[in-house]
Amino acid sequence: MAKTCDYAHQWFNTQGWKPFTFQKAVWAAVKRGQSGVLHANTGAGKTYALWFAALNRYASSTAPGTSDAPRRRKPVAPPLTVLWITPMRALAADSARALQAPLPSLGIAWSVGLRTGDTSAGERARQGRRLPTALITTPESLTLLLARADAETALATLRMVVVDEWHELLGNKRGVQLQLALARLRQWHPELIVWGVSATLGNQAYAEQVLIPQGPALSVQGDNRKPLQVDTLLPAVIERFPWAGHMGLRLLPQVVAEIDGSPSCLVFTNTRAQAEVWYQALLEARPDWAGLIALHHSSLARETRDWVERALKDGQLKAVVCTSSLDLGVDFLPVERVLQIGSAKGVARLIQRAGRSGHAPGRASRVTLVPTHSLELIEAAAAQDAVAQRRLEPRTSPHKPLDVLVQHLVSMALGGGFEPAQLLQEVRSTWAYRDLSDAEWAWALAFVRHGGLSLTAYPDYRRVEPDEQGIWRVPDARLARRHRMSIGTIVSDASLQLKFWSKGGGGKTLGNVEEGFIARLRPGDGFLFAGRLLELVRVENMTAYVRRSTAKKAAVPRWNGGRMPLSGELAAAMIRRFGEAAQGQYRGPEMQRVQPLLELQQRWSSLPTPQTLLAETLKSREGWHLFLYPFAGRQVHLGLASLLAWRISQRQAITFSIAVNDYGLELLSATPIDWHHSFNGELLSREQLLPDVLASLNAGELAQRRFREVARIAGLVFAGYPGAPKSTRQVQASSSLFFEVFKQYDAGNLLLAQAAEEVLREELDVQRLEQTLAHISQLRLDLHAIKRATPLAFPLLVERFRESMSSEKLADRIARMVSDLETSADRAGRS
Template sequence: MRDPSTTASPSDAAPLQAARAWFSARGWQPAAFQVEAWQHMLAGRSGLLHASTGSGKTYAVWFGALLRVLVEKKKREQGAPPLRVLWITPMRALAADSLRAITLPLADLAPHWTAGIRTGDTPSAERARQDRRMPTVLVTTPESLSLMLSREHAREELAQLDVVIVDEWHELMGNKRGVQAQLALARLRTWNPALLVWGLSATLGNLDEAARTLHGHAEGALVRGHVDKTLVIDTLLPANPGRFSWAGHLGAQMLEPLVAELEASGTALVFTNTRSQAEIWYQLIINARPDWAGLVALHHGSLAHEVREWVEAGLKAGKLKAVVATSSLDLGVDFLPVERVLQIGSAKGVARLLQRAGRSGHQPGRPSRITLVPTNTLELVEAAAARRAAQAGRIERRETPQRPLDVLVQHLVTLALGGGFEVLPRDGAQGGHDAPALLDEIRRAHAYRDLTLEQFRWALDFVERGGASLGAYPEYHRVRIEADADGVLRAGVPDRGIARRHRMSVGTIVSDASMQVKWITGGTIGSIDEGFIARLKPGDCFIFAGRVLEYVRTREMAAYVKRAARNRGAVPVWGGGKMPLSTEMASAVLDLLQGAAQGDDDPVWSEPELQAARPMLQTQVQLSRLPTPRTLLVETCDSREGHHLCLYPFGGRNVHIGLAQLFAWRLSKHQPNTFSLAVNDYGLELLSALPIELGAVLDHSLFDSSRLLDDVLQSLNSGELAQRRFREIARVAGLVFTGFPGAPKSTRQLQASSSLFYEVFRKYDAGNLLLTQADAEVLSQELEIGRLAATLARMQTLRIEHVALPMPSPMSLPLMVERLREKLTTEKLADRLQRMLQELEAGAARAETSLSRPAAAGAASRRRARGAGPAAGAGSRSRAARP
């Protein structure tokens, strides 16, 4: 990184004064980091700006772009200049808000400039006007930028760019959309090596890597925005958290306190982690306060664009009392009227918590506050842990995907469409072509810095000839090599049908096929996963968009509905909804539990959340132990269902899915057995028909990582997982076409098409790198194999604390409930849980009574003297094993 302390030259003084004057006229004072960013941009440096949400990042880089123009005296030009600045936003919903902020200073500082938006929501008439003449500054998305690169005259339209600004880089860099942006930036830098690229980020734990990912091989400045901003993280405490709890257990109890908070505050955002949760809590609030109808709104990504726009406009105008939302409102939309942010349940990550907190007080100098609303008792501990982690700056890292070849294949076709690229005949008898200049360009994208020549050649052959198994099908010969007028070989796409399908498929966001939900009388409400609609019969009711709807029929890939007479219905479930607990959050929770295990004098009991959770924590101590950073709690229990083995690695839900499968497979190798599995963010349960031999647990051999990859693949139905992942890869790579407007393909058609490719490649093209990518993504994304390996390694170092339970403990009960949810209806589960809770409360009361007896106290003292640990309970039968 360059030295960020560079000051402006004397020739830059006048533009800097103009910027200061513009701020001063509005009663503002530029922050030091804003001026620092201006100076870097005036000096011609790219960079990354990291500052908290609502601190003024937008004008730090936007004024830097404007000042460059003032220094060059471009405002003397007659008429609007060509496209000079590209503003990339990760969400369409942010585009209009970004454009408003960008346009505000233009009248005073660059009146000849024009500004516009180009996203998937831009009307065709506006796109046609832009095609005739691009605005000076354009707000767009990674997908729309790729589409611009696919235009025949892309170089002429984009080569004069001076600055590219990538907003919310922390959200983009960790996924394939960020990779798509990296490839686009590499192309733009090839056309203009002097191009300035600036990223805006917040809530990142690995800034240096984020900067390298943004800039590729180029060097850039790193500006850190230090703005004194008050952040308040507090919790709504339940009146009766109880000694036993499970996911969603406290939801109904927290409704009244939540409504009271909304009543006492101005405009508020109520965040949930899933769309299903948002639908449920919106209904709960409206049912509790029917007089708020029209004042409380719902916002998530499956609602129609017009509905979301109406909600956003109502927030900006201060007309809404509250909005129940998902991550669809996480990012930079500026809602100044928002006074309060509430989070239903745990945010599961420090970065997400800070991001959402910044939605309130979204302006320099205004405090931000987020109030956590626990839905189970362990989330009280998570709330206190999140506050401590945020105060300590323990923020999660973001990692870019490595060499995703489906994105590369898509990009090669895009470049071939956008003017083509030069190729050379390949040496050797096998034929084919090389593109050394293009390979160098792609390697300048950080995600492809280690791309091998063989991998690049495979991708080039795949788009040119369909690879080893699709050579006989002309529709997969997407790129054609022909000599131009100068005799130079160039890759292009002459087939107009292939070009059209490709442009309609550009992008990396792949979700399960959705179906539009429409009123039978006309009008679109939004979209729902096709699989959910397929399970409905005419007359069935479901909750969507804050209403109870009655399903009427399906026609032409749309579900037609009407208002239901009933007030209850099924809640849609969308795929990929559950967020795993981050490593930073898990570590912070274990630190708190370590303190709680030390006794009543530990400072952690000063946290109000832990005081509220005390009945549960004390019951856990009475019946078992508390997990700590240095111990691995292992609980066993027998019931009418079978033999329960519970372990608490605190590795997060995704890791525990892999561990549960792995442990069940390893245990059954030594002793044939049948297992049922359950996981949550804290631990995992193995329920078996036959007793489980614990030797491999107690001597740590169950946690061996020497053959981890082979054992994980054998323990899972890895073929099915890889095939499911391949469906997404096939769509991004352009093998599967989702259909033309008005005639989309159904989920069954898409699955059949991708499954056919999967089987063909497995049989006839086993070296196909898209298959390899599918296997790698299953391990890295679905199972988080890196974190799984780290969790196993940590488990090998922990002291085993084994407790044979006389009854389920407060930590094992949530795992049992997770398993029962899969087998029982909501009503049957509620009845079952009520009976279990009565039995558990009675058992806990007996344990508490026995603990108060002197003999029990003496026994507990003797156990501690033997080294069983301060959290050992009088009623527990335990044994400890060390590595």
Template sequence: MSKSQMARAIDDWFVQRKWKVFPFQRAVWRAALAGESGLLHANTGAGKTYAVWLAALLRGALAGKRKASGLRVLWITPMRALAADTQRALEEAKAVLAPGWTVGARTGDTSSSERARQSRAMPSALITTPESLSLLLSHAAAQTQFASLDMIIIDEWHELMGSKRGVQVQLALARLRHWNPQLVVWGLSATMGNLAQAQDVLLGEGKGTLVEGDLKKEIRVDTLIPANVSRFPWGGHLGIAMLQPVINEIEAYNATLVFTNTRSQSELWYQNILEARPDWAGVIALHHGSLDREVREWVENGLKKGELKAVICTASLDLGVDFLPVERVLQIGSAKGIARLLQRAGRSGHAPGRVSRVTLVPTNSLELLEAAGAKHAVAARRIEGRLVPNKPFDVLVQHLVTVALGGGFRSEQLYEEVRSAWSYRALSPEEWQWALDFVARGGQSLIAYPEYQRVIADDEGVNRVPSVALGRRHRMGIGTIVSDSTMQVKYMSGGRIGSVEESFISRLKAGDHFLFGGRILEFVRVHEMTAFVKRATGARGAVTRWQGAKMPMSSELAHAALEELRHAAQSEFRGPEMEAIRPLLEIQQRWSALPTIDTLVVEAMTSREGYHLFMYPFAGRSVHMGLASLFAYRIARVQPITFSIAINDYGFELLAAEPVDWARAFLAASENVTGLEVPLFSTELLLEDVLASLNATQLSQQRFREVARIAGLVFQGYPGQPKSTRQIQASSSLFFEVFRKHDAANLLLTQAQREVMEQELELTRLRDTLIELHGRGVAFREVKRATPFGFALMVERFREKLSTEKLSDRVGRMLRELEKAAVP
């Protein structure tokens, strides 16, 4: 089929399906046919997949490849579930338009027999993940296998580019471009704020073309308003109180996705919905990443076929799997970011011309404020940008061993190749030499251990892995996804349920009940890293807990919330959400003041507990942890004192047992008239003070565990014989101490510290927040009792110290006192 014949066939194929060819799709086809690479940015469900896939088929027709010999198209996806969905879409088109082509997938789910077939003869198009692509590059025949490659497509680039997996893709692209500089590369993206940078990271600075689809897709955001909005909110106080309204929404539609932010939350909501509506057994389902693959696939297929009324899920269904029957999306709690909210909204109305609708379900009264801000931010398309990791040395070290396995490398050539990847564009010769030295002999401190001499140069100057055993061990550790060791959960009768982190199982004893996979299970025993269970007869059990920090509120959402408060301070309550929390905000304003984009509210209060300070920067919980620790440290430098700290997304509390002149510290925070060595809002000595204010060594040691695993220092064990979490932690801690004492210049150490600063404490955002706070007016208020905003912070502090029962009693007592005081 010639190029013109293929073009006509494509038009006919669209007509047969009663689809319209959009201008952005034709723009991609023209650019790809001209040999141009690019980034396609369009709404979820707009037709991006066929824009790039049909471009690849057109290029095949241009080359006269009616029967593609060898691998022509490489499709990189961030999720295995997406691989299966993408394969079905590509097969549907190629069956008519390019019947001589073959489509295959290569992921962690691919069988060994299929892998063997692909090794003998690659399909025309291969769908794979970043980890599986790196594994392919680690084979000696890699260059031959990719010799006929013509086009690379990176799906969901907005999801990949901000993580180490995106860096892994950058390095793989650099390798493939080195072998074939004429490669055409296209990225697919949606819900992205920093498009220009996304294009530069993928294609190189100033290279390629940007194609934007129709971004006017209608997205409706609304909120389930609670019947009774508490004037004194605390985290999670609504929660399951919203169960019946959620059930009513599910009842009204054929297919609904109910998103939660954590796996534990999804388990709870699924259990409670099923208890309230036992007649829905079999038509509602649970989906999260720890459930067994067969369970997840059953859920996904049920959604596609329209057999399920609702699925309670997490980020496991965030990305572009096409569930056409889904009519509604519910978001339990705040999505904490505009991009995430838009991504989830796009799961409904997943087709051109259809409306996407997401309904927010607040789990505390203040989330109504976030909902109001989110609605206006979505309408204005104020979307967060994605930060790109800068020079992660653990990923570089892993890549060096991968390339050494995949045919070997010469240092000078690979250095230039690596520097063509965006994240390493500023990699210095000294840093490059350090990385080479580290894989060659383990750096200064591991030279005596042969297992860390992973790459050795031969007589011709080609660096290779010296033994088969080292190569096998490296391949088993390829990837940048790091989590705590997990245990398979199986019934005593033999069926698999999924996996749970070892740290959770280790706290159980025989006979304990826990909730997992939507069932109450009884723990029986552990054998060979498998937790055996049986169905329990009780109605309640401990909720399975997985590791993972709470998501902080994004800057865009925070500023949108402050904008709503600015209007409220002027007695203008925009929309039903703001009207619903009007009583709460009026009390906050009567007893203190409302924080806005121009006003920083600082409250001081004395109670039987001690001397409280509440501050509301609205910068997200990560920044607030840094701010609270920083301010406590700077005050304590002058007045030796110990503080208790509580944080949430809106602010933080400092509690001291001794009097503190809060007014002097904060009213003059921008000037050094307080006797402080550094003014509170100053960015001077910021890094030094933040490091000193926290247990930076402990935080860095925790982060180093991840770095050490990615860099290949810590081996997680062979299949069926994984090492325990305790063994892995002990190994990484030993390396951390050895490097700290004997190899202080080790770049993996400095990387761990940098990641703590940038990712856990968001140092850049912390600096920006300090500058912003310096420019705001300070509204200092001495209050007699906790304000609505302050009460939420006090409950966060109580939660860390009290059992659920005692917390409920304490909160109830405080609420009665505050409500009594709130009566005019």
């Protein structure tokens, strides 16, 4: 260890800063060799808490007067000492700048390097010869390092690992991949210091156990008094019959005014498609802002994203319309406020995005909510309550995903090889695999050795073999190369590169878009991308060539993952607001603006409350409707609606149509049902929940769809070589074939069971469904026979219409329905 120096206080004194108590606590803990988790507000100084802890413990100065020997040449940077793990590329580049900043003036000869999916081949080659002192990387790139034959030697000098934005990795397979990588590093370095960093953890003790399962771990809590202002743009009028998405752009003039009055701001949207639409709308409203506003999302070319981030940091941009690509940790000091288009759907996500403004200790953060329909005004009021009370959502680690384990086995076989008994002990030291059984381990070994029961005849699935010494390695160089190109757990549909058309070739790259969207376009069709109106010219070799278009109408690419379910914490806050309204209390401008809508809802039916479960029945020309409002999120409502329909159908022959949103569900039948009698303990029972849920859905199709992801992570399906990727159709066909083969010839294959389990856990959220059933079964049923669709029921009708085929435009049909309902409301009001 280098001689201990207090670089932290040296640097802070030169900057005129005073360390916070939590920063000094981290510095002292690392000096003692302790690991832990730091939880502090965004912009409070978490990065320097960990960075200076590492510098104080491990760095030595080369400044004049600090060395006995005069400096004759530039000092050689020490070998790899610190790994800084980040979940996002934008955050990696920003972290590199922050870590590098104090080194020159402190005379510290450390080198700081980046290794992500954006790192050039030349830089990777240099790092292959010698790694920097501090390496900022992602879970995928860390696993690639561990898959080097000389990995143990290359990482021999590692002393400390910092996992930035730990909450972002904790709840997914990337986090499990990191758990396995850390287990390997701890095997080589038992004294390794590991710290997690987060601003939005709802279950801190659990997060510590997952990251540092061997214990003990220190929890350091930062100062939570950072001012955070949450307000809402209020529409001049609201519709009494809202439907999702209709109101957002109506607030464009107000959004323009807010941007105009702010030196610099971020405009967050929940989807890339929404970002494209809003960027174009802002430019059309203010053409003079060309060059002053920009667009940022993960499908844009790296050069575009880098330029936007630099320009924003330098104060050159007035606004950036962005997605979650700028959610995490990026330090944009000029940004004074954030606008959130639509509901953030979660408290932690809202706080995270708000923290992108005022990103410095002592500065206030401000986020302004822009509702996209009337009911989001209630979400906005509820969000303010939840933020004030810091009701953050918990995150939980996936439980022993075997596809990730299979991939890890092949990676470790490449990284110098492994001995099974020793690796099993290492794997079981992680939280995710702490109860991995001997049978599951034996299955995983057999699967990477010969593909299990049904693939033994195929050489491509004999990926790992023990050598003469009993060390398991990858003997085939071709399979080794394929595996290295497939490492990772982020699986998405195949994408096409977008390039400007040029007769001579070499047109500028714009980014990428999912293959399924381009497949629906014909040459000449227009679409929005990167803030430009483009026209498709041709598709060739997984590249879509485009040129600028002058068309007035354009499609917008639709990427997967656009629907985030309402979190339980935000839903509970909404129910409390509804309960207050039922008592005639309308706190705050949001609730006062939505008061006419809620009064109409109460007049025609009732309002949800914390003590009641609101249900409505309606007879229409379509049939008999049930509207139910558990406020449990879209995923849970899909499972609940299917479950209720299944259980009713076991009592009588009946068919249902289903619609769901974040607030409730609709069941539509052609024959009447006595819901007063049907809502009993048996209908809402948690007994036989899993069998009934599986029976109520096309579980086989859902599992097959989920298996595509599992198969790619486990290495069954190869997505293709650089420049020659396989199409989505090819990948899907291959994974479907494996699914059917396993079902027929290897029914005990554990990847099949994992796919079914992931459907229940992630797509249907069965755990939350069970909690919802337990909760609503304790509530008093508040059942109303309504004469017309209420403000809460109307959005569910629209959801069903979206899925139905009709020659009539959806907007026209909705407008006619709204007109009819408004007439009924006016008549009821006069009477």
